[in-house]
Amino acid sequence: MSETSEQRKLNRERKTYTLPLFPLRLVMFPGQMLPLHIFEPRYRIMINQCIAEREPFGIVLMRDDIPDWRAVNGEVALPHQVGTAATIRQVERLADGRLNIVTVGLDRFVIRQLLFDMPYLRAEVEDFPLQEEKDETIEASAASLRRLLNGYVQRLSEVIDAEIDADDMPDEPQELAFLTASTLQIPWDDKQNLLAIPDLRDLVASELELLSRETMLLGFMHGTEASLDDQVFGVTGMLYPN
DSSP, X not given: OOOOHXXXXXHHHTXXXXXEEEEESSOOOTTOEEEXXXXXXXXXXXXXXXXXXXXXXXXXXXXXXXXXXXXXXXXXXXXXXXXXXXXXXXXXXXXXXXXXXXXXXXXXXXXXXXXOSSSSOEEEEEEOOOBOOOSHHHHHHHXXXXXXXXXXXXXXXXXXXXXXXXXSOOXXXXXXXXXXXXXXXXXXXXXXXXXXXXXXXXXHHHHHHHHHHHHHHHHHHHHHTOOOSXXXXXXXXXXXXX
């Protein structure tokens, strides 16, 4: 049974609420823009309902380490516990019922209970805000993060021979941390680990290490002058588009 707007509001006041889930082989972060092509019938139903009710849905990374699958009008993958709520900003309806949508990441959430009562997966979730303590230390770390991210983006553009706009980096440390996480070209499991970090200080520290490592490896790749025309291999595997 679909949850009413009044029930959603009440549950949110109780800190938990029901959210439809879209399991994908990618990780989304707050503030990130993500275009999606919706073609499966069950997800057409879900997205159309979200559009009609102006409600968000959750984007979660599929888990590859659990072989157990649940059948809900087809197979639904078990997701990781932490995901990002997404709001729909643009909609293009195609003649055959498929949709092209543009979404923007809102807030992180943690799954408390999976629900298998609809054609698509739902869950009882709780908001998972990034714990943040502003002081001179975090501001200094954010300044280092901004500098390393700018260098990483410049090096990445050289390796893939494409211009990447690194202007207008956010001033707020939290926004900068999420931008860094979405920009890093690392495997999805590593991105999921970043998404699940509860504290801003720890997130920035992890990203500083990753940026230093990845920039160094990108420099090595650029120095070898290897051809990347046919297949682009990233610094820790495939070079993932975001």
